[in-house]
Amino acid sequence: MYRLLWKNRNYRSLLLANVVNRFGDSIDAIAFTWLTYTFTQSAALSAIVFAANMLPTVIFQPLAAPIVDKLKKRKVMIYADLARGVCLMLFIVLLQLDLLASWMFVVFTFVVNSIESFRVPAGVAFLPSVLSKEEQDAGINFNQLSSQVCTLAGTAAGGALVAVSPVLAMMIDCATFFLSALFIALIRLQEIIDQTTAANNYWKNLKGGFLYLGKNHAFLIFIIGAVLVNSLNAVFSSVAAAFISGTLHASANYMSIANIILTVCSLVTMLFYPKLSMKLKPSFMFMWIPFSGLAIFYLSLSFLSHLNEWALFGAWIILFLIEGLCSGIMGAFINVMFVKVVEPAYLSRAAGVFNSVGTVIMPVLSFLIAGVLQLIEIPTIFFITGIFAVMMILIFAISGAGKVLDAFDEKRGKA
Structure with a gap:
């Protein structure tokens, strides 16, 4: 291909x-x-x-x-x-x-x-x-x-x-x-501009972009799940240096190793994503894989300080392999599914809303974590984050939100 x-x-x-x-x-x-x-x-x-x-x-x-x-x-x-x-x-x-x-x-x-x-x-x-x-x-x-x-x-x-x-x-x-x-x-390429969108004034189009969240249930679930995953990932990023140095008493090499593993796993999953997408349901790739990976990742991180040097090093590599593969599948899914879930006439506005929401959560969450660190230690924050990831799995399972994405993908496949 x-x-x-x-x-x-x-x-x-x-x-x-x-x-x-x-x-x-x-x-x-x-x-x-x-x-x-x-x-x-x-x-x-x-x-x-x-x-x-x-x-x-x-x-x-x-x-x-x-x-x-x-x-x-x-x-x-x-x-x-x-x-x-x-x-x-x-x-x-x-x-x-x-x-x-x-x-x-x-x-x-x-x-x-x-x-x-x-x-x-x-x-x-x-x-x-x-x-x-x-x-x-x-x-x-x-x-x-x-x-x-x-x-x-x-x-x-x-x-x-x-x-x-x-x-x-x-x-x-x-x-x-x-x-x-x-x-x-x-x-x-001969571009075709949606005439309805072109005829509307700016404010009507701007309002339509935000109202689209309520009209397209698949996109609403999509953006909520993506923002939640980004938020959970931001927890580690916000305290990575302090955790490695202050809690694990390890060198900066641990951060380099983590970044290398995450990047390589992301590239590998992107390379094989077309084959994975034919075997795995959208709900599984979007909800079960990333949130399960994050739950394992954070719950395990909260206990790493109790391991000896060699066990710590091995556990570190394994955890970031798990997190890298899970987040890589999620990232590939987002890139591909975004243009499927969103109607062509709304792609620009949907991308603007998605990028804005995804970006604003990072500094906000970092600020909140900075305040929480005055009260509790980093391993406790990781444990709470892991429990939150487990709760997200249960909420998605009970709500049946994943079925919306599966039904959307099946409908599109028959079209």
């Missing part, structure tokens, strides 16, 4: 644009962060820049999506990539001329990510249009798989480039935006 996908010229061009984009973003994540701190010597400003990086996704993506729905997605993607490239080029020029002020770091990251708030929902809505019905599962999954590989490559390249020259890293990042725009421009 993957070999046949490569013969699809439009998909090939879009795939190249997406992987080049992801490669550049991964370089930028390291280079811009490094430049911010080395230029300003302010940890506080670095934190503000991080917040400025997240805020456009939370605030603007839901607001931008109704506008995107009324436009041709291909043009939105091209103009967004060109605009981001020009912004980054201006940043590099100011840096080279020694004209940058500290506040400009916040402004540039906020502006670039605000532009991306238009690019992301346009990309989500455009991808299915270059694929036939038979190609969708494999095509969407392979797009995500390729992007993950480029994220790894970009992260590694970014670290090496920053060591040589942060400015060179930023220049390569800038070039990837223009390359992405070029690849998208090569796509030859």
